[in-house]
Amino acid sequence: MFVSFISSFETNRIYNLFAEETLLNFIVLSFQEKRLPMTNTAIAEIFNTIADILDMQRVPWKPVAYRKAARIILTLGEELSDTYIKRGINGLKEIPGIGDALAHKIIEYITIGHIHEFEKLKASIPKGLYDLLRVPGLGPKKAWTLYTTLGIKDLSSLKKAAHTGKISTLPGFGKKSEHDILKGIGLVAQGNERQLLGVVLPLALHLVHVLRAHPAVQRAEIAGSLRRMKETIRDIDLLVVTDTPEKVMKHFTSLPLVTRILAQGPTKASVVLQEHINCDLRALPAPSFGAGLLYFSGSKDHNILLRNIAIKKGYKLNEYGLYKGTKPVAGATEQSIYTKLGLQYIPPELREDPASITLARTHTIPSLIPYNSIKGDLHVHTTWSDGAHSTEDMIRAAQQIGYQYVAITDHSKSLHVAHGLDTKRLLQHIEEIETLQKKFSITILTGSEVDILPDGSLDYDDTLLDKLDIVIASVHSRFKASPEAMTKRITTALENSHVTILGHPTGRLINKREPYLFDTDAVFAAAKKNKVAIEINSSPDRLDLKDSHVKLAVKKGVKLCINTDSHATDHFPFIMYGIAQARRGWATTRDVINTLPLAKLLHFIRKS
């Protein structure tokens, strides 16, 4: 009721109406009552839409600012509403790309749930016009032309106009664009959601393998968001070094995986692969390879920052090299370019975080956890609960990887859908593991992934937990509890001295299920106090903790544990996705407990 009362006022009057402090109290209260989840995503989407509309209307530069702000907001670890509650408008304005005007728009969204200027802007154009922008080859300018000249205001009227040949009569459009638009509408219908890193990376590795086998290819590498190991991927970027690029492009576009060619020039080809994944291939001469790899690895903002540094130092940076006038001064390797710019080498996983440039200036980027540093997997399921393979098979697979230790951690009794083990079966399972140990050189730790019950107690009693080496405490039920209840539930569980690890801490499933909400600061503090490690679950659809939370945990000195949650022998390699998230969150070997040799790991577990 209070909310609707407030929203009936013009925004600028609200700021006069309430003292800052009262307003803050109101926000805190309304958040406790009515959660507005995923505020950052919503605001970023609004800013991008504003940019689209302003672009259509040919407003200069503003769209650039809105898009930049949207990009930065999506990389923030903290909800903007939290930033505002804790540090007010100045907290918002400290975020790069956000000045006075955007800060006020964000506050407006947080406090009253919408942005007046956006609503006005949105009302000025037909709703279906945004869909036009999703058609490949149609940008804001062309969409606006179609709208203002032919009155096209959604996909169906676009389709009709294309079919009747009206579009090709417009200046700037021809028969080919009309044909492409019809094709593009079909693609929009198929959807192009970002796909999981774990789905796209294997496909990209296969393509690299195929390209490397071609005699004209001297080198082939993955670039783009895939090289940064972003949790979801829209398209694959590949680079090759070759003296005969046309040959390689032809080979590439005729691969059986390719279902459609979007563009093909002498040095660049763009195709659609099976499963609707786009893939770009660029050819570069060897002396430019580092510059190309740097440029095509991004992120976009990282490139912009580097180019600005180059300009200030009297250079020009592009995908072919670093130039002083027309003379190339670096380009064969990424390292050579960073060095010339006076920067420390920045690992690709950190190239979305502007802080990496700041630290690179003073050569203070820490050594990130290497991909080969994990000494054992501490979260593994077997056929005793919902795994696909026997205890023995899972142990053998872990040993083949070369791990020093592995923990077998099946589900606890309350998780009926996963055939959780009751007390009797758990005791039998422990016995089986003790017998199996005699057959293997790898150290097998007995464990369990124990449900955290709604009241914060654990699913087994302390006498039973005492028999286990590893206890992963996880939430598997009542995800929609209030943040306060969930915080209490998790922190209570962490107080139990048997708990070693907090499993998949936010419960999210990428593209499928939102994370459950809790006070991250309180949970991390409880983990630190009780010597509990927070899991980075490497399962491709979880990647939980996500990168920004890893960064927060590292900053607070909370220990992490990178596990696969393997339910089959071929899940163990997922560990690399978890390590990637750890690296994206600035974690070093020291932050991760399962980089420790066995004796030191046991020391951590015993909390001595």
Added chain:
DNA sequence: GCCGTTTTCGGCCCGACTGTTTTCAGTCG
């Protein structure tokens, strides 16, 4: 709309490819 070793105004990364042009605007990354 943002930002500052170019600092309160005047800049804002840079190039490939495409289609429709016959020198370029729009799109994309």
